[in-house]
Amino acid sequence: MTFDQEHALRWERLVEEFSADGLIHLTYGLAEVDTSEKPSLCADLAMSTMSRALIEQHFKHGCLAFDPLMRALRAGRLEPLAFDIEAMEMASDMLSEMRAIGLKSGLLFPLPPQAGCPVAGLIAASPLSYPQIVELLQREGQRLVARAHLFHARAAGELMRRRDGVATLTTRERSCLQIISRGERVAAAAHQLGLSEATVELHLRNARHKLGARSLPEAVARGLLYRQIDAT
Template sequence: MPQHGVDDFLDTLSQIGRSGDATAADRVWQLTTAFFEHHGFDKLIYLDAQPGALTMLTTLPAAWIGHYQDNAYARIDPFFSQCCTSFRPVSTGVAYADRHKGLTAAQRTLICEASEFGIHAGFSSTLRLPGAFGVAGWNIGSSLSGAEVDALRADREDALRLAARHVHDMLICVQGACGAQALSPRETECLVLLAQGQRTKDIARTLGLSPAAVELYLRNARNKLGAATREQAIAIGFARGLLSPV
């Protein structure tokens, strides 16, 4: 199997894991998004849902995450009903919608709307089938066309799935080492207002804080949630029930 830089990627992951750094989860995700983007896959969703705990990391825009939550799309998302039920990779995105004859009208609407946010084509990589220990997997997506993604998959899908598996293992390792941290009331307030579309200066005015203080609270929230970006912090906040859709 051609490695496509996977060996170097895994070596760097291991170095991060051995560092014992409190920001290790952030660094793992930053490295992961850069690696997959280099290979043409810039729309990532990583999900690890266990009893009593859920980790979700994504590169998708906050606008799509909010739209997804507003419409309660998790109830009908074919990623759960069709992709995570098998270890076999399943083609995802609007480019492949016609291949999936069992999709409902609502599911097709979801997929078409996702394409408006740049999610055109990709494939799933299931890590743990649904059961007593929850479910875990990736939607490894791209803004490229279906034909371009087909060519990439033919050349490097196995290598990318191997990388995705190791990222999953490393995230479990570093998150377990760091432990979950609760958000403070101020951190939660700032994140809620950010999810509602307010900018730093607006949040500062709403809460009677300085913009610098808001930046600090948002940075602390992001670090505690293991998010590489503010958008990812919002996504994790939604997934853990810390935030509610507007």
């Protein structure tokens, strides 16, 4: 399975798990802050079960679907927030579409900031009424928060990789760089992987090129940023 396939499968599993609780539409994204400190969310930094065309239309000018929710995220709140779609008064194409398909409420899960993207969150919308969504949060909130954080831990780097146009590493490139990230030498990587040192060096050179790194330490740092390798 390729890295992109793993990422797609993680998203599918998240959607399936949340749908089992009545949270049938998910939008996960990272928001960047520009020089004027206004948050902007672009389509390349978002995943959603809503139509891609709608996401791109709404975000291409830095617009945000749920201003009250963005304010909650920027305020640095950590706890999940229940919201009432039926009671929202702001004008939004996405909000109109959500109402049209019967969505009435939802949950916002604030997520830890990532380098270059200080605001992150998962919005889970539902046909449940607002009182029902509040009850779901009280009953299952801890489990849902943990699941959202687990997804975010891997997905954030993938979205930033796409934003920056960085190619994915092959399995061998990732394995070689992972071993180097633990402070081990090329000889140790070759021994562990059953490869020649020349082959390991080739994989590492290719990894540096793909990650736009000038050295192995920088490649490790960028590999961690883009979640191509894991922190050890």
